[in-house]
Amino acid sequence: MIHVENLMKTYGEVKAVNGVSFDVTAGEIFAFLGPNGAGKTTTIQMLTTLVRPDSGRIEIDGLDPRTRPHDVRRRFGIVFQDPSLDGELTAYENMELHGVLYHVPRRTRHERIERLLGIFELWDRRDTYVKKFSGGMKRRLEIARGLLHTPRILFLDEPTLGLDPQSRNQLWTQVKHLNETEQVTVFLTTHYMDEADRVAHRIAIIDHGRIVARGSSAELKAQTGTDSLEGAFLKLTGSTIRDERADAADQLRQMAKMWRR
Amino acid sequence: MSAIYILWLRELKRYSRSRAQILASLGQPLLYLLVLGFGLGPVFQRAGQGSYLQFVAPGVIGMSVLFTSIFSGIGLLWDRQFGFLKETLVAPVPRLHIMIGRTLGGASVAMLQGLLILVVCLIAGFRPSNPALLPIGIGVMALVAIVFAALGTAIGSTLQNMQGFQLVMNFLVMPIFFLSGALFPLDGLPAALAVITRLDPLTYGIDGLRGTLIGMTHFGVVSDIGVLAVVASAFMVLGAYSFSRIQV
Numbered sequence: 001m002i003h004v005e006n007l008m009k010t011y012g013e014v015k016a017v018n019g020v021s022f023d024v025t026a027g028e029i030f031a032f033l034g035p036n037g038a039g040k041t042t043t044i045q046m047l048t049t050l051v052r053p054d055s056g057r058i059e060i061d062g063l064d065p066r067t068r069p070h071d072v073r074r075r076f077g078i079v080f081q082d083p084s085l086d087g088e089l090t091a092y093e094n095m096e097l098h099g100v101l102y103h104v105p106r107r108t109r110h111e112r113i114e115r116l117l118g119i120f121e122l123w124d125r126r127d128t129y130v131k132k133f134s135g136g137m138k139r140r141l142e143i144a145r146g147l148l149h150t151p152r153i154l155f156l157d158e159p160t161l162g163l164d165p166q167s168r169n170q171l172w173t174q175v176k177h178l179n180e181t182e183q184v185t186v187f188l189t190t191h192y193m194d195e196a197d198r199v200a201h202r203i204a205i206i207d208h209g210r211i212v213a214r215g216s217s218a219e220l221k222a223q224t225g226t227d228s229l230e231g232a233f234l235k236l237t238g239s240t241i242r243d244e245r246a247d248a249a250d251q252l253r254q255m256a257k258m259w260r261r
Numbered sequence: 262m263s264a265i266y267i268l269w270l271r272e273l274k275r276y277s278r279s280r281a282q283i284l285a286s287l288g289q290p291l292l293y294l295l296v297l298g299f300g301l302g303p304v305f306q307r308a309g310q311g312s313y314l315q316f317v318a319p320g321v322i323g324m325s326v327l328f329t330s331i332f333s334g335i336g337l338l339w340d341r342q343f344g345f346l347k348e349t350l351v352a353p354v355p356r357l358h359i360m361i362g363r364t365l366g367g368a369s370v371a372m373l374q375g376l377l378i379l380v381v382c383l384i385a386g387f388r389p390s391n392p393a394l395l396p397i398g399i400g401v402m403a404l405v406a407i408v409f410a411a412l413g414t415a416i417g418s419t420l421q422n423m424q425g426f427q428l429v430m431n432f433l434v435m436p437i438f439f440l441s442g443a444l445f446p447l448d449g450l451p452a453a454l455a456v457i458t459r460l461d462p463l464t465y466g467i468d469g470l471r472g473t474l475i476g477m478t479h480f481g482v483v484s485d486i487g488v489l490a491v492v493a494s495a496f497m498v499l500g501a502y503s504f505s506r507i508q509v
Contacts, residue, residue, distance in 0.1 A: 086343075
């Protein structure tokens with residue numbers, strides 16, 4: 001479903017993604033893990049046509065995002081790291097707008113919105129302005145929205161960031177349910193190892209722009225001789241904290257971005 | 262095409278729901294209309310120019326259209342901040358459609374705002390000299406709205422955060438307003454000012470509004486509309502180009 005070969009992307013001096021290759025097969029839940037600044041988001045951006053790779057090959061359902069971006073976009077749904085809803089519109093209107101942008105025919109649109117909002121327990125709140133939603137409700141709405149156009153692949157970039165355990169649990173139960181009933185392939189990133197352990201069929205760990213390990217959760221534990229995925233992750237990526245460097249680089253990027261040529 | 266429609270509709274929905282904002286947006290025009298209209302009225306009359314309220318009303322309408330349309334374009338910044346922009350940019354829709362939808366939406370909102378101010382002016386005592394020309398005046402408003410909504414889109418696409426906003430406000434929007442002849446007649450200006458006012462697109466909008474609403478024009482309504490149409494097309498191209506270069 002996703003085929004990636006020797007993917008490269010450099011920002012200035014930083015090799016954000018440095019020769020990454022992997023395959024995701026249809027119907028599986030694939031977790032892409034790594035510390036901050038490891039290249040997760042850049043990889044997702046390249047897979048989802050938002051950033052052009054410097055070199056390497058990508059195939060999404062057999063199509064190249066560079067040459068057929070619109071066809072690729074129709075085949076995936078995405079939940080970004082940061083929220084991307086319109087708070088001044090209601091939940092239903094956000095869904096409807098998405099349906100129109102993705103050319104979902106009017107008749108199926110309403111049915112599907114009702115079904116998805118039902119699954120994510122938001123149907124009763126469909127006419128509430130999204131700005132009044134809690135963090136967990138917003139996330140669920142975004143996932144429901146990402147699935148509205150029946151994509152083959154669902155990208156989830158840290159979907160549970162900032163949610164309480166109850167919301168996280170509910171969210172993953174629903175995602176698993178949809179993976180099974182709609183056969184949608186799921187590509188996710190997260191910092192919560194227990195989540196990856198619980199839902200992912202296969203895992204790849206990326207660090208410094210390169211994939212350092214891959215396999216099922218059990219395989220990674222066996223490979224590193226640890227008894228938890230968290231232990232395996234720390235063993236593979238080290239226990240130094242990456243936040244500071246990433247933050248300074250981010251700040252510089254922000255300053256440089258204020259006025260873009 | 263449906264993408265253009267749904268994004269246009271979004272702008273209208275957002276406008277109709279921001280009641281407090283609509284109310285607040287009446288404040289400044291009212292101030293200009295009443296304070297300048299009645300404050301400068303006697304001086305203006307003594308100078309032999311007639312009623313200042315009649316004169317300034319089209320200027321105030323033009324000002325409202327300018328502010329509303331340019332800010333709706335810059336509203337892109339908010340959409341970027343709140344993330345909604347990404348949702349539209351990753352959709353399987355040509356960017357041009359997205360840009361056209363939101364720009365026309367912003368322009369429509371600005372027109373509604375202009376009409377609202379026209380009603381306020383009528384209440385304050387403004388009387389159009391020839392009501393038959395009113396539809397043409399509304400057409401001029403539409404053109405002004407498109408010109409500045411497109412310019413706002415271009416600015417909103419280039420600007421990366423809120424810090425640049427004050428800069429745009431003080432060095433672009435306010436000069437466009439003050440140099441447009443909204444508050445003073447264009448006859449007998451010093452040469453330098455005369456040149457600058459002619460470079461300001463809003464000048465032709467205000468002149469066109471005056472031509473249709475109070476029968477007083479410097480360039481002639483037809484040439485006003487011609488200039489506005491050319492500038493509107495140019496700014497739409499500029500806006501579309503800037504929007505196509507946005508990176509997520």
